[in-house]
Amino acid sequence: MSEKIRVLLVDDDPDFIEANSIVLEVSGFEVISALNGAEGLKRVSEDNPDIVVLDVMMENTDEGLAVARDIRRKLHSKVPIIMLTSVGKVTGYDFKPSEHPDFFPVDVFLEKPVQPQILISRIRELTSGEAR
Known part of the structure; x- marks a missing residue:
């Protein structure tokens, strides 16, 4: 039996972390979390x-x-890395990480609030073949 895909959620909004942890765990993922960038880096490393x-x-x-x-x-x-933002909605800016990989070193940008099924789908897509 393979291990669950381990998802690290990094957000300073504890309600976002809690709600998305529940959704992801129910969908079969293992979730770890961090409430700030420094803690997120530590969790990636450890x-x-x-x-x-x-x-x-x-x-x-x-x-x-x-x-x-x-x-x-x-x-x-x-x-x-999936980057979440609501900036695009406010500014109309279309984030394209593939066009600016040094400035946007992420795989995908998703607009907040993100629909759970979209988040789950993108996680599965980006980790296909990665499950341990």
Whole structure:
């Protein structure tokens, strides 16, 4: 029997963490969480998640982007990263990580609030073949 896919949720909103943890656990994932960027980096390093779901704006406006860059550059990790943001809705900006991989070192941007089935689908897509 293979182990569950381990999802790291990083968001400064405890309600977001709680609600999405429940949804993901019911869908068969193992969930670990962090309430800020520093804790998120520590969890990536220590807990070896299969995927990271990361909010852009936490304590600092671009904290999530800084964490994603640190995951790639300092930890040299290729773990898939889903970045969550509501900035696109407000500004009309279309985030395209493939066009700016150094600035957006993530795999996918999803708009908040994200529908649970979309999040689950993207997690499964990005971790296919990764389950241990």
